[in-house]
Amino acid sequence: MSALSTSASLTGRPNLRHYHRIPVNLEAFLERGGETLPNCTVNDLSRAGLQIECAPDTLEQLVPNGEPVAPHMAIPVQVVFTIPLGKSDSTCIRARCDVVAVRRIARDCFHVGMSFAEFEEDALPMLDHYINEQLSAGA
Numbered sequence: 001m002s003a004l005s006t007s008a009s010l011t012g013r014p015n016l017r018h019y020h021r022i023p024v025n026l027e028a029f030l031e032r033g034g035e036t037l038p039n040c041t042v043n044d045l046s047r048a049g050l051q052i053e054c055a056p057d058t059l060e061q062l063v064p065n066g067e068p069v070a071p072h073m074a075i076p077v078q079v080v081f082t083i084p085l086g087k088s089d090s091t092c093i094r095a096r097c098d099v100v101a102v103r104r105i106a107r108d109c110f111h112v113g114m115s116f117a118e119f120e121e122d123a124l125p126m127l128d129h130y131i132n133e134q135l136s137a138g139a
Contacts, residue, residue, distance in 0.1 A: 019046035022134045031078040049115040074098035083130045094120035
C-alpha cells in the first residue's frame, strides 16, 4: 500500500461504538502477512471499521492458534472491497485493519470485527461519502 492516511487520532483508537454502522453485503479480499486469504463478506461497515463473516479456515488464517484479540495486541490485515457510488459507478477501498473482535455465530460461521488503521490514497473520503449516502437513504 502507498500514500496511506491514518484514521485514528493522536489520542488513540476511536471508540467503534461512536459511529453509525450500516448493513452491507460486499465481497472482501484479505491478506495477512503477505498471504492471501479466502474471500469473505463484509456485512457491517462504519467510519471506524467493518465486520466480516467468515468460515473457520479463514478465521484460523486471520487469528492462528486462537491468538488473543485485543487492541494492544493488534492483528494487522490488509482488506480490499468495492463500494458502489451512485447508480453506475464504484470505487475500491484499500485499508490496513486491525482485528479487534471475534464472535462465533454458528459452527461454521464467525464474525470478525476490524478497526481501520490506515487507508490508501483517497479511500477515506470515498468511504465517508458512501456511508453518508446510505444513512441518508435510511440504512
